Amino acid sequence: MATKNNRMNYCAFCGRSQNQVPELIKGPDVNICSDCVMMCNQIMGEDQSAQAKASGQTKDGGGTPVDVTKLKVPLPHELNARLDDYIVGQTHAKKVLSVAVYNHYKRLRQGLRFENDADYRDIEIEKSNILLVGPTGCGKTLLARTLARCLDVPFSISDATTLTEAGYVGEDVENILLRLIQAADGDVARAETGIIYIDEIDKVGRKTENVSLTRDVSGEGVQQALLKILEGTVANVSPHGGRKHPQQEYIRINTDKILFICGGAFVGLDDIVRRRLSRQVLGFSGATAEQRNDELSPAIEPEDLLHYGLLPEFVGRLPVVSTLNSLNENDLVRVLTEPKNAMVRQYQKLMAMENVKLSFTRDAIRELARLAARKKTGARGLRTLIEHVMLDVMFEVPRRRNLTTFKVTRKMVCDQAMQTADDSKAA
Numbered sequence: 427m428a429t430k431n432n433r434m435n436y437c438a439f440c441g442r443s444q445n446q447v448p449e450l451i452k453g454p455d456v457n458i459c460s461d462c463v464m465m466c467n468q469i470m471g472e473d474q475s476a477q478a479k480a481s482g483q484t485k486d487g488g489g490t491p492v493d494v495t496k497l498k499v500p501l502p503h504e505l506n507a508r509l510d511d512y513i514v515g516q517t518h519a520k521k522v523l524s525v526a527v528y529n530h531y532k533r534l535r536q537g538l539r540f541e542n543d544a545d546y547r548d549i550e551i552e553k554s555n556i557l558l559v560g561p562t563g564c565g566k567t568l569l570a571r572t573l574a575r576c577l578d579v580p581f582s583i584s585d586a587t588t589l590t591e592a593g594y595v596g597e598d599v600e601n602i603l604l605r606l607i608q609a610a611d612g613d614v615a616r617a618e619t620g621i622i623y624i625d626e627i628d629k630v631g632r633k634t635e636n637v638s639l640t641r642d643v644s645g646e647g648v649q650q651a652l653l654k655i656l657e658g659t660v661a662n663v664s665p666h667g668g669r670k671h672p673q674q675e676y677i678r679i680n681t682d683k684i685l686f687i688c689g690g691a692f693v694g695l696d697d698i699v700r701r702r703l704s705r706q707v708l709g710f711s712g713a714t715a716e717q718r719n720d721e722l723s724p725a726i727e728p729e730d731l732l733h734y735g736l737l738p739e740f741v742g743r744l745p746v747v748s749t750l751n752s753l754n755e756n757d758l759v760r761v762l763t764e765p766k767n768a769m770v771r772q773y774q775k776l777m778a779m780e781n782v783k784l785s786f787t788r789d790a791i792r793e794l795a796r797l798a799a800r801k802k803t804g805a806r807g808l809r810t811l812i813e814h815v816m817l818d819v820m821f822e823v824p825r826r827r828n829l830t831t832f833k834v835t836r837k838m839v840c841d842q843a844m845q846t847a848d849d850s851k852a853a
C-alpha cells in the first residue's frame with residue numbers, strides 16, 4: 427500500500443517527485459510530469475516531420491499518403507455484379523452506386539492521370555454525393571453493407587438517428603468521421619479517400635410541428651452540422667468519440683474527397699409527391715391514392731424533400747437521388763432463395779451443422795412471400811415469419827439424433843401463421 431501511495435506522487439517517466447516538477451498530471455494508475463509531456467510532444471513532432479519529409483508530403487492528421495496507383499478499381503459492371511450476388515432487384519440504385527464508386531476512384535487518381543496535360547490539369551472533378559430513398563426493408567442498408575465488402579477504400583456506416591447538434595445529449599456529427607478513421611485503421615490519409623454511408627437520414631428532417639421553445643437539436647441542427655462535412659471541410663474529430671472539450675487533442679481530417687451516401691425510408695414522401703403531382707394537373711388528379719409508391723418515386727423532386735423537412739442547402743449537396751422499389755411477392759420469393767446470403771441458405775447451414783439436410787417446398791416459399799408481402803414491411807417481414815416457422819424445427823432437431831432430412835411444407839407455414847394470429851388476438 428505504501429509503495430502505491432509513493433508511486434502516486436512521482437512521474438513514471440523521469441522519476442521525479444511532485445515537488446520537483448512544474449506540474450504532475452495524474453492518471454488512474456500512473457502519473458506524468460509536464461516536462462515529460464513536452465518532451466514526448468517534441469519527439470512525436472520530429473517523428474512526424476521525418477515521415478512527411480520521407481514521403482514528400484505533410485498531412486494534418488498524420489498517416490501515410492495513399493498510393494492511389496495501387497488501388498484495385500472495380501469497374502462499374504463488376505461492382506454491379508457483386509451487388510447482384512446479394513441484393514434482389516433495385517437495378518437503378520445498384521447502377522447509380524456502381525458508377526458513383528467508380529467515379530470516386532477516378533477522382534482520387536485525377537491528379538496523377540493529367541499531371542502533364544494542360545487541357546485537363548486545372549479541371550477539378552467534384553464529387554456527387556448520393557441520396558437513396560426507399561421503403562422499409564427494401565435493401566438500403568444491405569446495399570451499403572455489401573458495398574463495404576467489395577471496396578478497397580475505407581467505408582463506414584453511421585446512423586443519423588444518434589446524432590444531435592453539438593452541446594446536446596447524443597453524438598456529435600464529427601463522430602461519423604471517427605468511424606471512417608477507425609475503418610482505415612487510424613490512418614487519416616486513407617480515411618480521407620473513403621466513403622461514408624449515413625443511414626436513416628430522413629430522421630434529421632426538420633420537425634415542422636416544433637414551433638418554439640424546444641430547440642430542434644436532432645433535426646435542423648444536425649443538418650446544419652452535416653452541411654460542412656458533406657461539402658468538404660477540415661474537421662476536428664475527437665479521437666475517442668463522445669463530446670469535444672477544449673483541452674482535448676483533435677484529429678484533423680479533410681472531408682473534401684470523402685464520398686457521402688445517405689439513405690432513408692422517408693415515410694410519407696410519396697404523399698407529398700402525389701399532392702404536388704395532383705396540383706400540377708389543375709382540376710384533375712395527376713396521381714391517385716392507389717398509385718403504387720414505386721410509380722411515384724422516380725418523380726421525386728428536390729422541392730418534395732424540402733417539404734419533408736430537409737434544408738435546401740442539404741438537398742443541394744446530395745445531387746444524385748436514387749429510389750429503391752418496395753419488394754413484391756415475386757421479389758420476396760427471390761430474396762428467400764437467390765442471394766448468396768439468402769435466408770433459406772442461412773437456415774440450411776444452421777441445420778447442416780446438425781447433419782440435417784433442410785429443404786423448403788416451392789409452395790412453402792411462395793406462402794412465406796405472400797404472407798410477408800401482406801405485412802408491407804418488405805423483406806423485414808420475411809425474417810420474422812421464417813423465424814417463427816423454424817423455431818419448432820430448431821428446438822426439436824438437435825435431440826433427434828437419427829434425423830437426416832427435414833422438409834418445411836406450406837401447411838407448416840400456414841399453421842404457424844394462424845397460431846401467431848391467434849396468439850396476438852389473445853394478447
Ligand SMILES: Nc1ncnc2c1ncn2[C@@H]1O[C@H](COP(=O)(O)OP(=O)(O)OP(=O)(O)O)[C@@H](O)[C@H]1O
Nearest residue numbers: 512513514562563564565566567568691761805806
Ligand atoms: N433487395 C433485397 N435483396 C435481398 N435481401 C433483401 C433485400 N431487401 C431487404 N433484404 C433483406 O431484408 C433485411 C433488411 O433490409 P435492409 O436492412 O436493407 O432494409 P432497409 O431498406 O435499410 O430498411 P429500413 O428503412 O427499415 O432501415 C436485409 O438484411 C436482407 O436480409
Ligand SMILES: [Mg+2]
Nearest residue numbers: 566567625626
Ligand atoms: Mg436500413
